Amino acid sequence: KAGVTQTPRYLIKTRGQQVTLSCSPISGHRSVSWYQQTPGQGLQFLFEYFSETQRNKGNFPGRFSGRQFSNSRSEMNVSTLELGDSALYLCASSLMVSETQYFGPGTRLLVL
Amino acid sequence: AQKVTQAQTEISVVEKEDVTLDCVYETRDTTYYLFWYKQPPSGELVFLIRRNSFDEQNEISGRYSWNFQKSTSSFNFTITASQVVDSAVYFCALSGPAAGNKLTFGGGTRVLVKP
Numbered sequence: 001k002a003g004v005t006q007t008p009r010y011l012i013k014t015r016g017q018q019v020t021l022s023c024s025p026i027s028g029h030r031s032v033s034w035y036q037q038t039p040g041q042g043l044q045f046l047f048e049y050f051s052e053t054q055r056n057k058g059n060f061p062g063r064f065s066g067r068q069f070s071n072s073r074s075e076m077n078v079s080t081l082e083l084g085d086s087a088l089y090l091c092a093s094s095l096m097v098s099e100t101q102y103f104g105p106g107t108r109l110l111v112l
Numbered sequence: 113a114q115k116v117t118q119a120q121t122e123i124s125v126v127e128k129e130d131v132t133l134d135c136v137y138e139t140r141d142t143t144y145y146l147f148w149y150k151q152p153p154s155g156e157l158v159f160l161i162r163r164n165s166f167d168e169q170n171e172i173s174g175r176y177s178w179n180f181q182k183s184t185s186s187f188n189f190t191i192t193a194s195q196v197v198d199s200a201v202y203f204c205a206l207s208g209p210a211a212g213n214k215l216t217f218g219g220g221t222r223v224l225v226k227p
Contacts, residue, residue, distance in 0.1 A: 033214065043203065043217040056212035088155055098213040100147070103157035
């Protein structure tokens with residue numbers, strides 16, 4: 001069974017731009033979560049989606065948003081990029097909420 | 113609030129030595145799950161183990177073993193006979209209903225296994 005896939009793998013943007021990251025969960029998994037990893041803050045939870053509904057949201061500004069489609073694929077969007085948004089963005093999927101989360105390879109975002 | 117602490121930031125060992133990673137957690141949930149993930153240089157978080165808070169039985173899986181002690185809120189992880197391929201950052205994580213079942217991670221422990 002294919003694992004979680006994320007596109008793109010690498011991205012370079014400039015301040016003020018916006019970016020959309022994509023995540024395809026493991027086949028059959030209905031829950032998708034997003035995490036941000038930075039050297040200073042570590043791994044932080046962004047949000048979780050299940051059946052196209054946002055179930056949980058972390059402590060991030062409104063510039064960070066996401067959605068989930070009927071096929072469980074998910075996208076996250078960051079508007080008005082700031083230098084501090086440079087990070088590894090990890091997507092994880094699980095069969096159901098509270099099940100083990102399996103992670104994708106991540107998208108490395110660099111904001112210049 | 114949930115909190116996970118990994119006091120060791122980096123551990124360096126020589127191949128074939130055992131490595132034990134410490135993890136201490138805080139939660140107000142009575143039912144929760146504990147995890148260990150491995151992050152090699154490629155960046156992907158690889159799931160290793162998961163334990164339910166009601167199951168304190170310690171187990172061994174290959175070269176991995178874990179020691180879950182609810183009384184001290186600790187969930188330590190041991191790699192036996194380490195290999196160079198074990199070099200990675202290891203994260204302990206906690207999830208529970210009080211935080212909406214999101215994963216709360218510790219700061220990670222970097223393990224360097226030298227040949």
